[in-house]
Amino acid sequence: MSDEAGDEALDELAEEFAGLIRAGKNPSIEDFAAKHPDLASDIRDIFPAIEAMELAKRGEEKSDAAAAKMPERVAEFRVVRELGRGGMGVVYEAVQDPLERRVALKILPPRISGDPVGAERFLQEARATAGIKHPNLVTVYQAGKDGDLLYLAMELLEGESLEQRMRRTPRPELRELLRVFREIAAGLSVIHSHGLIHRDIKPSNIFLEGENGRVRILDFGLARSSSSKIQLTRKGDILGTPAYMSPEQARGEQVDARSDLFSLGCVMYAVCTGKRPFRGESLLDQLTSLAVDKPLPPQQLNMEIPEPLSQLILKMLMKIPDNRPGSAAELLCELNSIEKIVAEPVSEAAALPIKSSGDIAQRSTTSARRRILLPAIAGTVCAATALFVFITRQPEAAVEPAPIKKAAPVFPISDADVTALVSAHSKPANGTYVIELPLTLGEGIWIPKESGIKDRPLHHVPRHVFEIFSVGGRSSPHAIGMHPIEHSPADIIVRLDKKFKSFCAIISLNDPVYEAHSAMTFEVIGDGVSLWQSKPVTSRSETQLCEVSVAGVTTLTLKVSCAGDDRGTHAVWFEPYVTR
Amino acid sequence: MSEELEARLRQGDEQALAALFTQHRPHLFKIISFRLDPRLAQRVDPEDILQEAFLAAQTRLVHFVKDPMASSFLWLRLITLQTLQDVYRRHASAKQRDFNRDVAMDAFSGNDQTSVALVNRLAVRGPSPASIAARRDLISRIGEFISQLEPIDREVIALRHYEELSNSETARVLGIQEKAASIRYMRALKRLKDLMAQLDSLGDS
Numbered sequence: 168m169s170d171e172a173g174d175e176a177l178d179e180l181a182e183e184f185a186g187l188i189r190a191g192k193n194p195s196i197e198d199f200a201a202k203h204p205d206l207a208s209d210i211r212d213i214f215p216a217i218e219a220m221e222l223a224k225r226g227e228e229k230s231d232a233a234a235a236k237m238p239e240r241v242a243e244f245r246v247v248r249e250l251g252r253g254g255m256g257v258v259y260e261a262v263q264d265p266l267e268r269r270v271a272l273k274i275l276p277p278r279i280s281g282d283p284v285g286a287e288r289f290l291q292e293a294r295a296t297a298g299i300k301h302p303n304l305v306t307v308y309q310a311g312k313d314g315d316l317l318y319l320a321m322e323l324l325e326g327e328s329l330e331q332r333m334r335r336t337p338r339p340e341l342r343e344l345l346r347v348f349r350e351i352a353a354g355l356s357v358i359h360s361h362g363l364i365h366r367d368i369k370p371s372n373i374f375l376e377g378e379n380g381r382v383r384i385l386d387f388g389l390a391r392s393s394s395s396k397i398q399l400t401r402k403g404d405i406l407g408t409p410a411y412m413s414p415e416q417a418r419g420e421q422v423d424a425r426s427d428l429f430s431l432g433c434v435m436y437a438v439c440t441g442k443r444p445f446r447g448e449s450l451l452d453q454l455t456s457l458a459v460d461k462p463l464p465p466q467q468l469n470m471e472i473p474e475p476l477s478q479l480i481l482k483m484l485m486k487i488p489d490n491r492p493g494s495a496a497e498l499l500c501e502l503n504s505i506e507k508i509v510a511e512p513v514s515e516a517a518a519l520p521i522k523s524s525g526d527i528a529q530r531s532t533t534s535a536r537r538r539i540l541l542p543a544i545a546g547t548v549c550a551a552t553a554l555f556v557f558i559t560r561q562p563e564a565a566v567e568p569a570p571i572k573k574a575a576p577v578f579p580i581s582d583a584d585v586t587a588l589v590s591a592h593s594k595p596a597n598g599t600y601v602i603e604l605p606l607t608l609g610e611g612i613w614i615p616k617e618s619g620i621k622d623r624p625l626h627h628v629p630r631h632v633f634e635i636f637s638v639g640g641r642s643s644p645h646a647i648g649m650h651p652i653e654h655s656p657a658d659i660i661v662r663l664d665k666k667f668k669s670f671c672a673i674i675s676l677n678d679p680v681y682e683a684h685s686a687m688t689f690e691v692i693g694d695g696v697s698l699w700q701s702k703p704v705t706s707r708s709e710t711q712l713c714e715v716s717v718a719g720v721t722t723l724t725l726k727v728s729c730a731g732d733d734r735g736t737h738a739v740w741f742e743p744y745v746t747r
Numbered sequence: 748m749s750e751e752l753e754a755r756l757r758q759g760d761e762q763a764l765a766a767l768f769t770q771h772r773p774h775l776f777k778i779i780s781f782r783l784d785p786r787l788a789q790r791v792d793p794e795d796i797l798q799e800a801f802l803a804a805q806t807r808l809v810h811f812v813k814d815p816m817a818s819s820f821l822w823l824r825l826i827t828l829q830t831l832q833d834v835y836r837r838h839a840s841a842k843q844r845d846f847n848r849d850v851a852m853d854a855f856s857g858n859d860q861t862s863v864a865l866v867n868r869l870a871v872r873g874p875s876p877a878s879i880a881a882r883r884d885l886i887s888r889i890g891e892f893i894s895q896l897e898p899i900d901r902e903v904i905a906l907r908h909y910e911e912l913s914n915s916e917t918a919r920v921l922g923i924q925e926k927a928a929s930i931r932y933m934r935a936l937k938r939l940k941d942l943m944a945q946l947d948s949l950g951d952s
Contacts, residue, residue: 217908
């Protein structure tokens with residue numbers, strides 16, 4: 168049945184069916200089919216997809232919810248309050264009864280405790296770690312099972328994770344950072360000396376205790392094991408954070424202690440530079456990056472990092488384990504010697520590539536400025552080049568104009584203004600004069616300041632706007648972006664000097680949160696006269712084509728305004744061009 | 748009760764706003780969890796976004812009074828998404844100021860966020876492969892499938908299943924007719940079913 172009434176009825180049933188699953192019920196597809204014989208085949212056809220999606224969702228939520236309910240008591244522990252949660256379960260503060268000892272009690276998620284083999288394995292591994300005591304490792308008191316709950320009692324620590332610290336203090340002082348690295352290496356060497364591999368070294372597993380921030384490594388021996396059938400972390404975690412994983416671990420191969428050194432290398436890189444060494448837009452990209460990318464030396468990203476440390480980190484990030492430091496102990500030695508050099512009095516430290524703070528401040532300003540400009544320039548070049556902005560002379564108008572592959576314009580940019588001025592030049596290609604967009608076309612691209620917001624010149628435009636335009640899910644590297652807000656339209660002024668015949672453009676919107684803005688209107692104005700106006704554009708609406716004659720026009724203004732919304736949006740024209 | 752609150756909200760009543768926000772909070776939380784980029788999730792707490800969204804709703808209540816949307820839920824959802832977007836932007840511009848060039852920017856691509864979110868969610872359902880390499884294969888299959896869907900169909904699935912919007916809310920959000928939304932939904936579900944069959948056979952092999 169596929170008539171309209173049937174579709175409507177089917178949709179209502181689908182909504183009802185999904186609602187039942189969301190409410191925790193287990194509706195039967197066959198029951199639905201039996202109750203609605205006229206829709207039975209459609210129901211059998213599509214309900215399995217609904218069921219699968221909703222059940223998958225419920226599975227996640229259920230395990231979260233189960234873990235979320237705070238138990239009053241687990242074995243001999245009285246649960247006091249929740250401390251935090253993660254992929255490995257929820258951690259509570261608890262009091263161990265006969266001892267009156269305050270502990271951190273980790274309750275593992277049901278998907279682990281529910282699997283008898285997995286649970287047994289967890290207990291074995293956890294008990295093995297319970298014997299290890301070291302100032303840089305969290306002390307595990309005991310592990311056990313109470314009914315369905317699998318738990319791990321650990322020393323209760325006060326402080327914050329390295330992850331939280333990184334968020335709070337993006338640029339730690341060099342000596343502090345070396346101390347942290349040294350202590351992690353020390354803790355790791357102890358784990359390794361017990362024949363254990365951590366397998367999940369990452370900033371959230373490194374705890375900085377108390378005021379002096381002593382390193383305590385968490386969750387050692389608990390992470391997933393390649394030889395184990397169970398995956399102790401959630402699938403979602405594997406999805407979300409292979410960020411600190413070694414290449415061999417990502418491939419699912421057997422790992423040894425050097426895999427942990429790679430992960431620690433990633434952590435150190437991130438701490439030193441604020442940037443993970445291997446990154447990607449998607450998991451796939453990230454894994455590809457992990458497999459092929461050679462990260463820049465940390466020193467290039469943060470000149471405060473001394474050369475030997477920079478080299479050491481790169482060595483830890485070698486793809487082949489044999490090329491990394493041989494052991495955590497070896498790493499510890501190297502860190503010790505770097506720390507010694509850094510600790511030397513300032514006069515001697517001058518030999519190190521560490522600049523005095525004034526110098527750093529100055530250089531960082533320059534390089535910050537350079538960095539700010541570059542994306543803007545790159546973006547402009549991108550807009551200018553791939554834009555298919557070309558100007559054909561009338562006699563050669565029949566010749567297929569070729570887009571420009573590469574542009575080398577000069578971009579004097581004044582920070583005080585938002586004008587990106589470009590020098591004009593043209594070059595013949597196949598007898599057609601192809602001219603990069605802002606060049607002869609106009610004097611530049613104007614991205615107006617947001618009204619009321621000072622100090623946000625051209626480069627306030629987020630990088631993505633310039634680097635990759637995505638319009639309605641379609642990647643549009645040819646676009647020009649503008650950011651209007653209410654009462655403050657954005658203009659691009661193009662000087663045509665009566666030399667051109669027509670202007671064409673495809674118009675659409677760009678915004679990552681797809682409907683989080685109100686409609687835009689694009690307008691083409693020639694010498695103050697409106698030549699064309701778009702229908703209201705949202706990122707949902709179809710792209711619109713603008714084609715107007717600009718014969719005799721001196722100045723063309725491309726205007727974007729924002730209707731009735733007080734926060735504005737990103738807007739784009741894409742693939743505009745003019746012809747002579 | 749709810750209708751009365753809606754009416755009071757249209758009058759600009761802040762208490763009604765607070766009550767309605769509390770009512771919709773769990774739903775908004777779900778929406779944030781779905782939309783929040785996993786990489787930004789390390790830095791951003793959905794609760795903070797909700798908090799901020801509420802403050803934004805307070806300051807923008809005048810706009811709602813002037814130009815009310817179909818329901819307070821859709822309005823609050825919009826504000827929540829805008830807040831989320833602001834958070835992305837803040838991370839983006841902080842990056843430009845910060846010498847350190849932090850990692851936040853990675854989380855903010857101009858790419859289609861719905862696709863990314865859907866791939867991640869659907870991949871949870873697939874078989875659990877022995878290695879990341881197998882998962883990578885799975886993800887690329889799902890990604891390929893998602894990219895074959897029309898963008899609006901993609902949104903329909905995201906809105907109906909992951910944001911748990913009704914068909915009429917979905918239609919409003921997308922600015923299309925309810926009937927059209929429904930047809931797109933049915934079509935996307937059929938294709939999704941085929942994908943799931945593929946994934947299951949992947950798990951069996």
